[in-house]
Amino acid sequence: MNTMRNITFLAAAACVALASTALPASAQQSSSDEKALIAKGEYIARAGDCVACHTGPGGKPFAGGLALHSAVGTIVSTNITPDKQFGIGNYTEAQFSAAVRDGIRGDGAHLYPAMPYTAYAKVSDADIHALYTYFMKAVEPVAAPTEPTALIFPFNMRFGLGLWNKAFAGAGAFKPNPQASAEINRGAYLVEGLGHCGSCHTPRGFAMQEEGMDASNAAFLTGGELEGWPVPSLRGPTKATKGFASWTQAEIVDYLGTGRNAHAAVGGEMKPAVERSLAYLNDADLNAIASYLKSIAQSGPTPPAVPEKVRATTDKLTAAKDLTLGERLYLDNCGACHFAGGQGAARVFPALDGASIVNADNPNGLIATILGGAQTPSTDRSPSVLPMPGFGYRLTDKEVASLATFLRSGWSNQAGPVSADQVAAMRAKLPPQPVPGIQIEDKPAKGQTAEAVHASH
Numbered sequence: 001m002n003t004m005r006n007i008t009f010l011a012a013a014a015c016v017a018l019a020s021t022a023l024p025a026s027a028q029q030s031s032s033d034e035k036a037l038i039a040k041g042e043y044i045a046r047a048g049d050c051v052a053c054h055t056g057p058g059g060k061p062f063a064g065g066l067a068l069h070s071a072v073g074t075i076v077s078t079n080i081t082p083d084k085q086f087g088i089g090n091y092t093e094a095q096f097s098a099a100v101r102d103g104i105r106g107d108g109a110h111l112y113p114a115m116p117y118t119a120y121a122k123v124s125d126a127d128i129h130a131l132y133t134y135f136m137k138a139v140e141p142v143a144a145p146t147e148p149t150a151l152i153f154p155f156n157m158r159f160g161l162g163l164w165n166k167a168f169a170g171a172g173a174f175k176p177n178p179q180a181s182a183e184i185n186r187g188a189y190l191v192e193g194l195g196h197c198g199s200c201h202t203p204r205g206f207a208m209q210e211e212g213m214d215a216s217n218a219a220f221l222t223g224g225e226l227e228g229w230p231v232p233s234l235r236g237p238t239k240a241t242k243g244f245a246s247w248t249q250a251e252i253v254d255y256l257g258t259g260r261n262a263h264a265a266v267g268g269e270m271k272p273a274v275e276r277s278l279a280y281l282n283d284a285d286l287n288a289i290a291s292y293l294k295s296i297a298q299s300g301p302t303p304p305a306v307p308e309k310v311r312a313t314t315d316k317l318t319a320a321k322d323l324t325l326g327e328r329l330y331l332d333n334c335g336a337c338h339f340a341g342g343q344g345a346a347r348v349f350p351a352l353d354g355a356s357i358v359n360a361d362n363p364n365g366l367i368a369t370i371l372g373g374a375q376t377p378s379t380d381r382s383p384s385v386l387p388m389p390g391f392g393y394r395l396t397d398k399e400v401a402s403l404a405t406f407l408r409s410g411w412s413n414q415a416g417p418v419s420a421d422q423v424a425a426m427r428a429k430l431p432p433q434p435v436p437g438i439q440i441e442d443k444p445a446k447g448q449t450a451e452a453v454h455a456s457h
């Protein structure tokens with residue numbers, strides 16, 4: 001045993017000796033250390049989804065120029081490529097850390113909290129070091145300015161943000177929970193920090209601050225609204241019988257890594273979050289996120305079991321007699337893919353019975369999906385794109401309202417009715433939807449309003 005170890009040791013020593021005669025061992029070591037550090041930094045940039053906000057429409061990665069709409073006006077993201085004139089090429093690691101974790105720019109000015117530094121405050125020193133190395137050594141510099149952010153008074157006064165930070169910035173560095181497993185703590189680190197899930201999933205208070213930066217606050221991750229689209233709660237039971245609260249660990253991992261699972265498919269701003277960020281995380285990290293989310297679930301009244309109501313809707317649609325307008329529109333337009341039971345087909349057609357998007361108090365996500373359609377993201381784990389066509393070109397506002405009202409009360413669903421005015425408001429916000437066979441420039445072709453198309457059917 002001992003001799004074996006000695007022989008292995010001697011062999012290893014010989015290898016090191018040989019290697020060092022070929023190339024100085026230190027140089028060889030440092031270049032492979034740096035490669036590993038850059039790879040780690042790239043992974044962290046993915047987990048933090050830096051590219052999402054720092055890339056303009058059609059622009060180069062990280063070159064900035066994306067306009068972010070906020071309560072105080074439009075804030076333009078900046079160039080964070082290592083270009084010395086227009087980017088962050090002159091940032092020291094300490095300045096980079098101050099920008100990412102404290103919201104303080106290289107020149108000392110405060111950043112607007114559209115940059116999620118209140119969450120990134122939890123990123124570790126080691127991860128900041130890797131992130132900095134990646135940006136400085138591996139991101140391509142882009143010598144292009146971005147449009148400066150021009151807010152109106154008093155929001156253009158960046159010093160005011162110092163007071164905002166004093167009042168609302170989180171408790172700083174990540175504090176592991178000594179009672180929780182290493183896996184749950186890793187998940188907490190990713191969710192509360194790099195993943196900044198709370199920036200969309202936590203309701204905002206009167207000064208646009210997130211109500212809680214970790215699970216010690218009951219409002220943390222309880223959902224909200226993003227540009228009108230409902231963001232579901234990740235904390236506890238909701239009205240949605242097949243929403244997040246009912247998912248297994250494996251189903252959560254599947255949703256985050258591929259944008260689809262046995263029940264649901266991603267829509268709204270969660271789709272780019274999966275496509276650009278979460279799909280790149282390894283299985284261990286996705287499992288850590290799922291374990292952590294399960295560990296902070298709050299208990300509350302679970303939705304009542306309603307098999308009779310589910311059966312009543314399914315039976316009526318199957319018999320296809322005495323249908324309401326909403327029921328008939330469902331059979332004609334949706335049933336082929338989502339089926340009479342509203343259960344869809346696992347990982348292909350999401351369930352409409354019990355879905356979060358159908359049962360949300362705010363129906364805008366549902367209305368937008370019916371009008372504009374949807375597509376699952378393409379990821380390495382699930383490359384196929386499954387499209388749902390938009391129906392905006394052939395259903396009137398009143399028809400979409402009747403259909404949505406039926407969906408929100410059919411099967412086990414129990415959400416309020418939708419009005420034609422709500423549909424009209426959403427239609428006005430969406431880009432024009434293509435009518436199959438008709439070319440659309442930037443406006444619907446003359447006469448091709450939903451009403452006109454409908455009348456011609």
Ligand code: HEC
Pocket residue numbers: 044045048049050051052053054068075076077078079080087088096099100105106110111112113114115116120131149
């Ligand atoms: C949700 C959007 C968003 C995400 C995600 C985001 N940023 Fe930002 N970031 C911004 C905005 C907006 C600004 C400019 C704010 C301002 O002008 O006050 C900014 C500013 C910065 C700055 C200051 C640059 C300068 O000199 O103006 C740095 C550095 C930075 N971000 C790095 C990062 C890194 C690294 C990540 C990923 C870990 C990241 N950002 C993720 C929105 C974002």
Ligand code: HEC
Pocket residue numbers: 190191195196197198199200201226229230231232234240242243244245252255256264265266267268269270273278289356357365
């Ligand atoms: C940019 C905003 C944004 C960010 C960041 C974000 N989400 Fe989401 N998330 C959404 C929206 C919007 C939905 C609703 C999707 C839909 O309607 O199909 C959603 C849905 C979900 C769902 C499905 C819930 C259900 O009941 O259907 C899960 C799970 C989820 N997000 C987890 C996360 C996790 C974990 C993170 C952080 C790693 C995260 N999200 C970050 C916006 C976001």
Ligand code: HEC
Pocket residue numbers: 263264265266267330333334335336337338348349350351352355357358366369370374375376377386387388389391403407
């Ligand atoms: C050709 C098949 C097909 C038809 C027809 C169809 N859908 Fe879909 N639907 C899909 C697919 C595929 C998705 C997943 C896309 C995504 O959300 O990423 C989807 C997603 C949805 C979602 C989002 C579900 C979630 O979990 O976020 C809703 C709501 C929805 N469909 C409602 C309808 C309604 C209402 C109709 C009829 C007006 C309809 N669909 C017609 C295939 C279809």
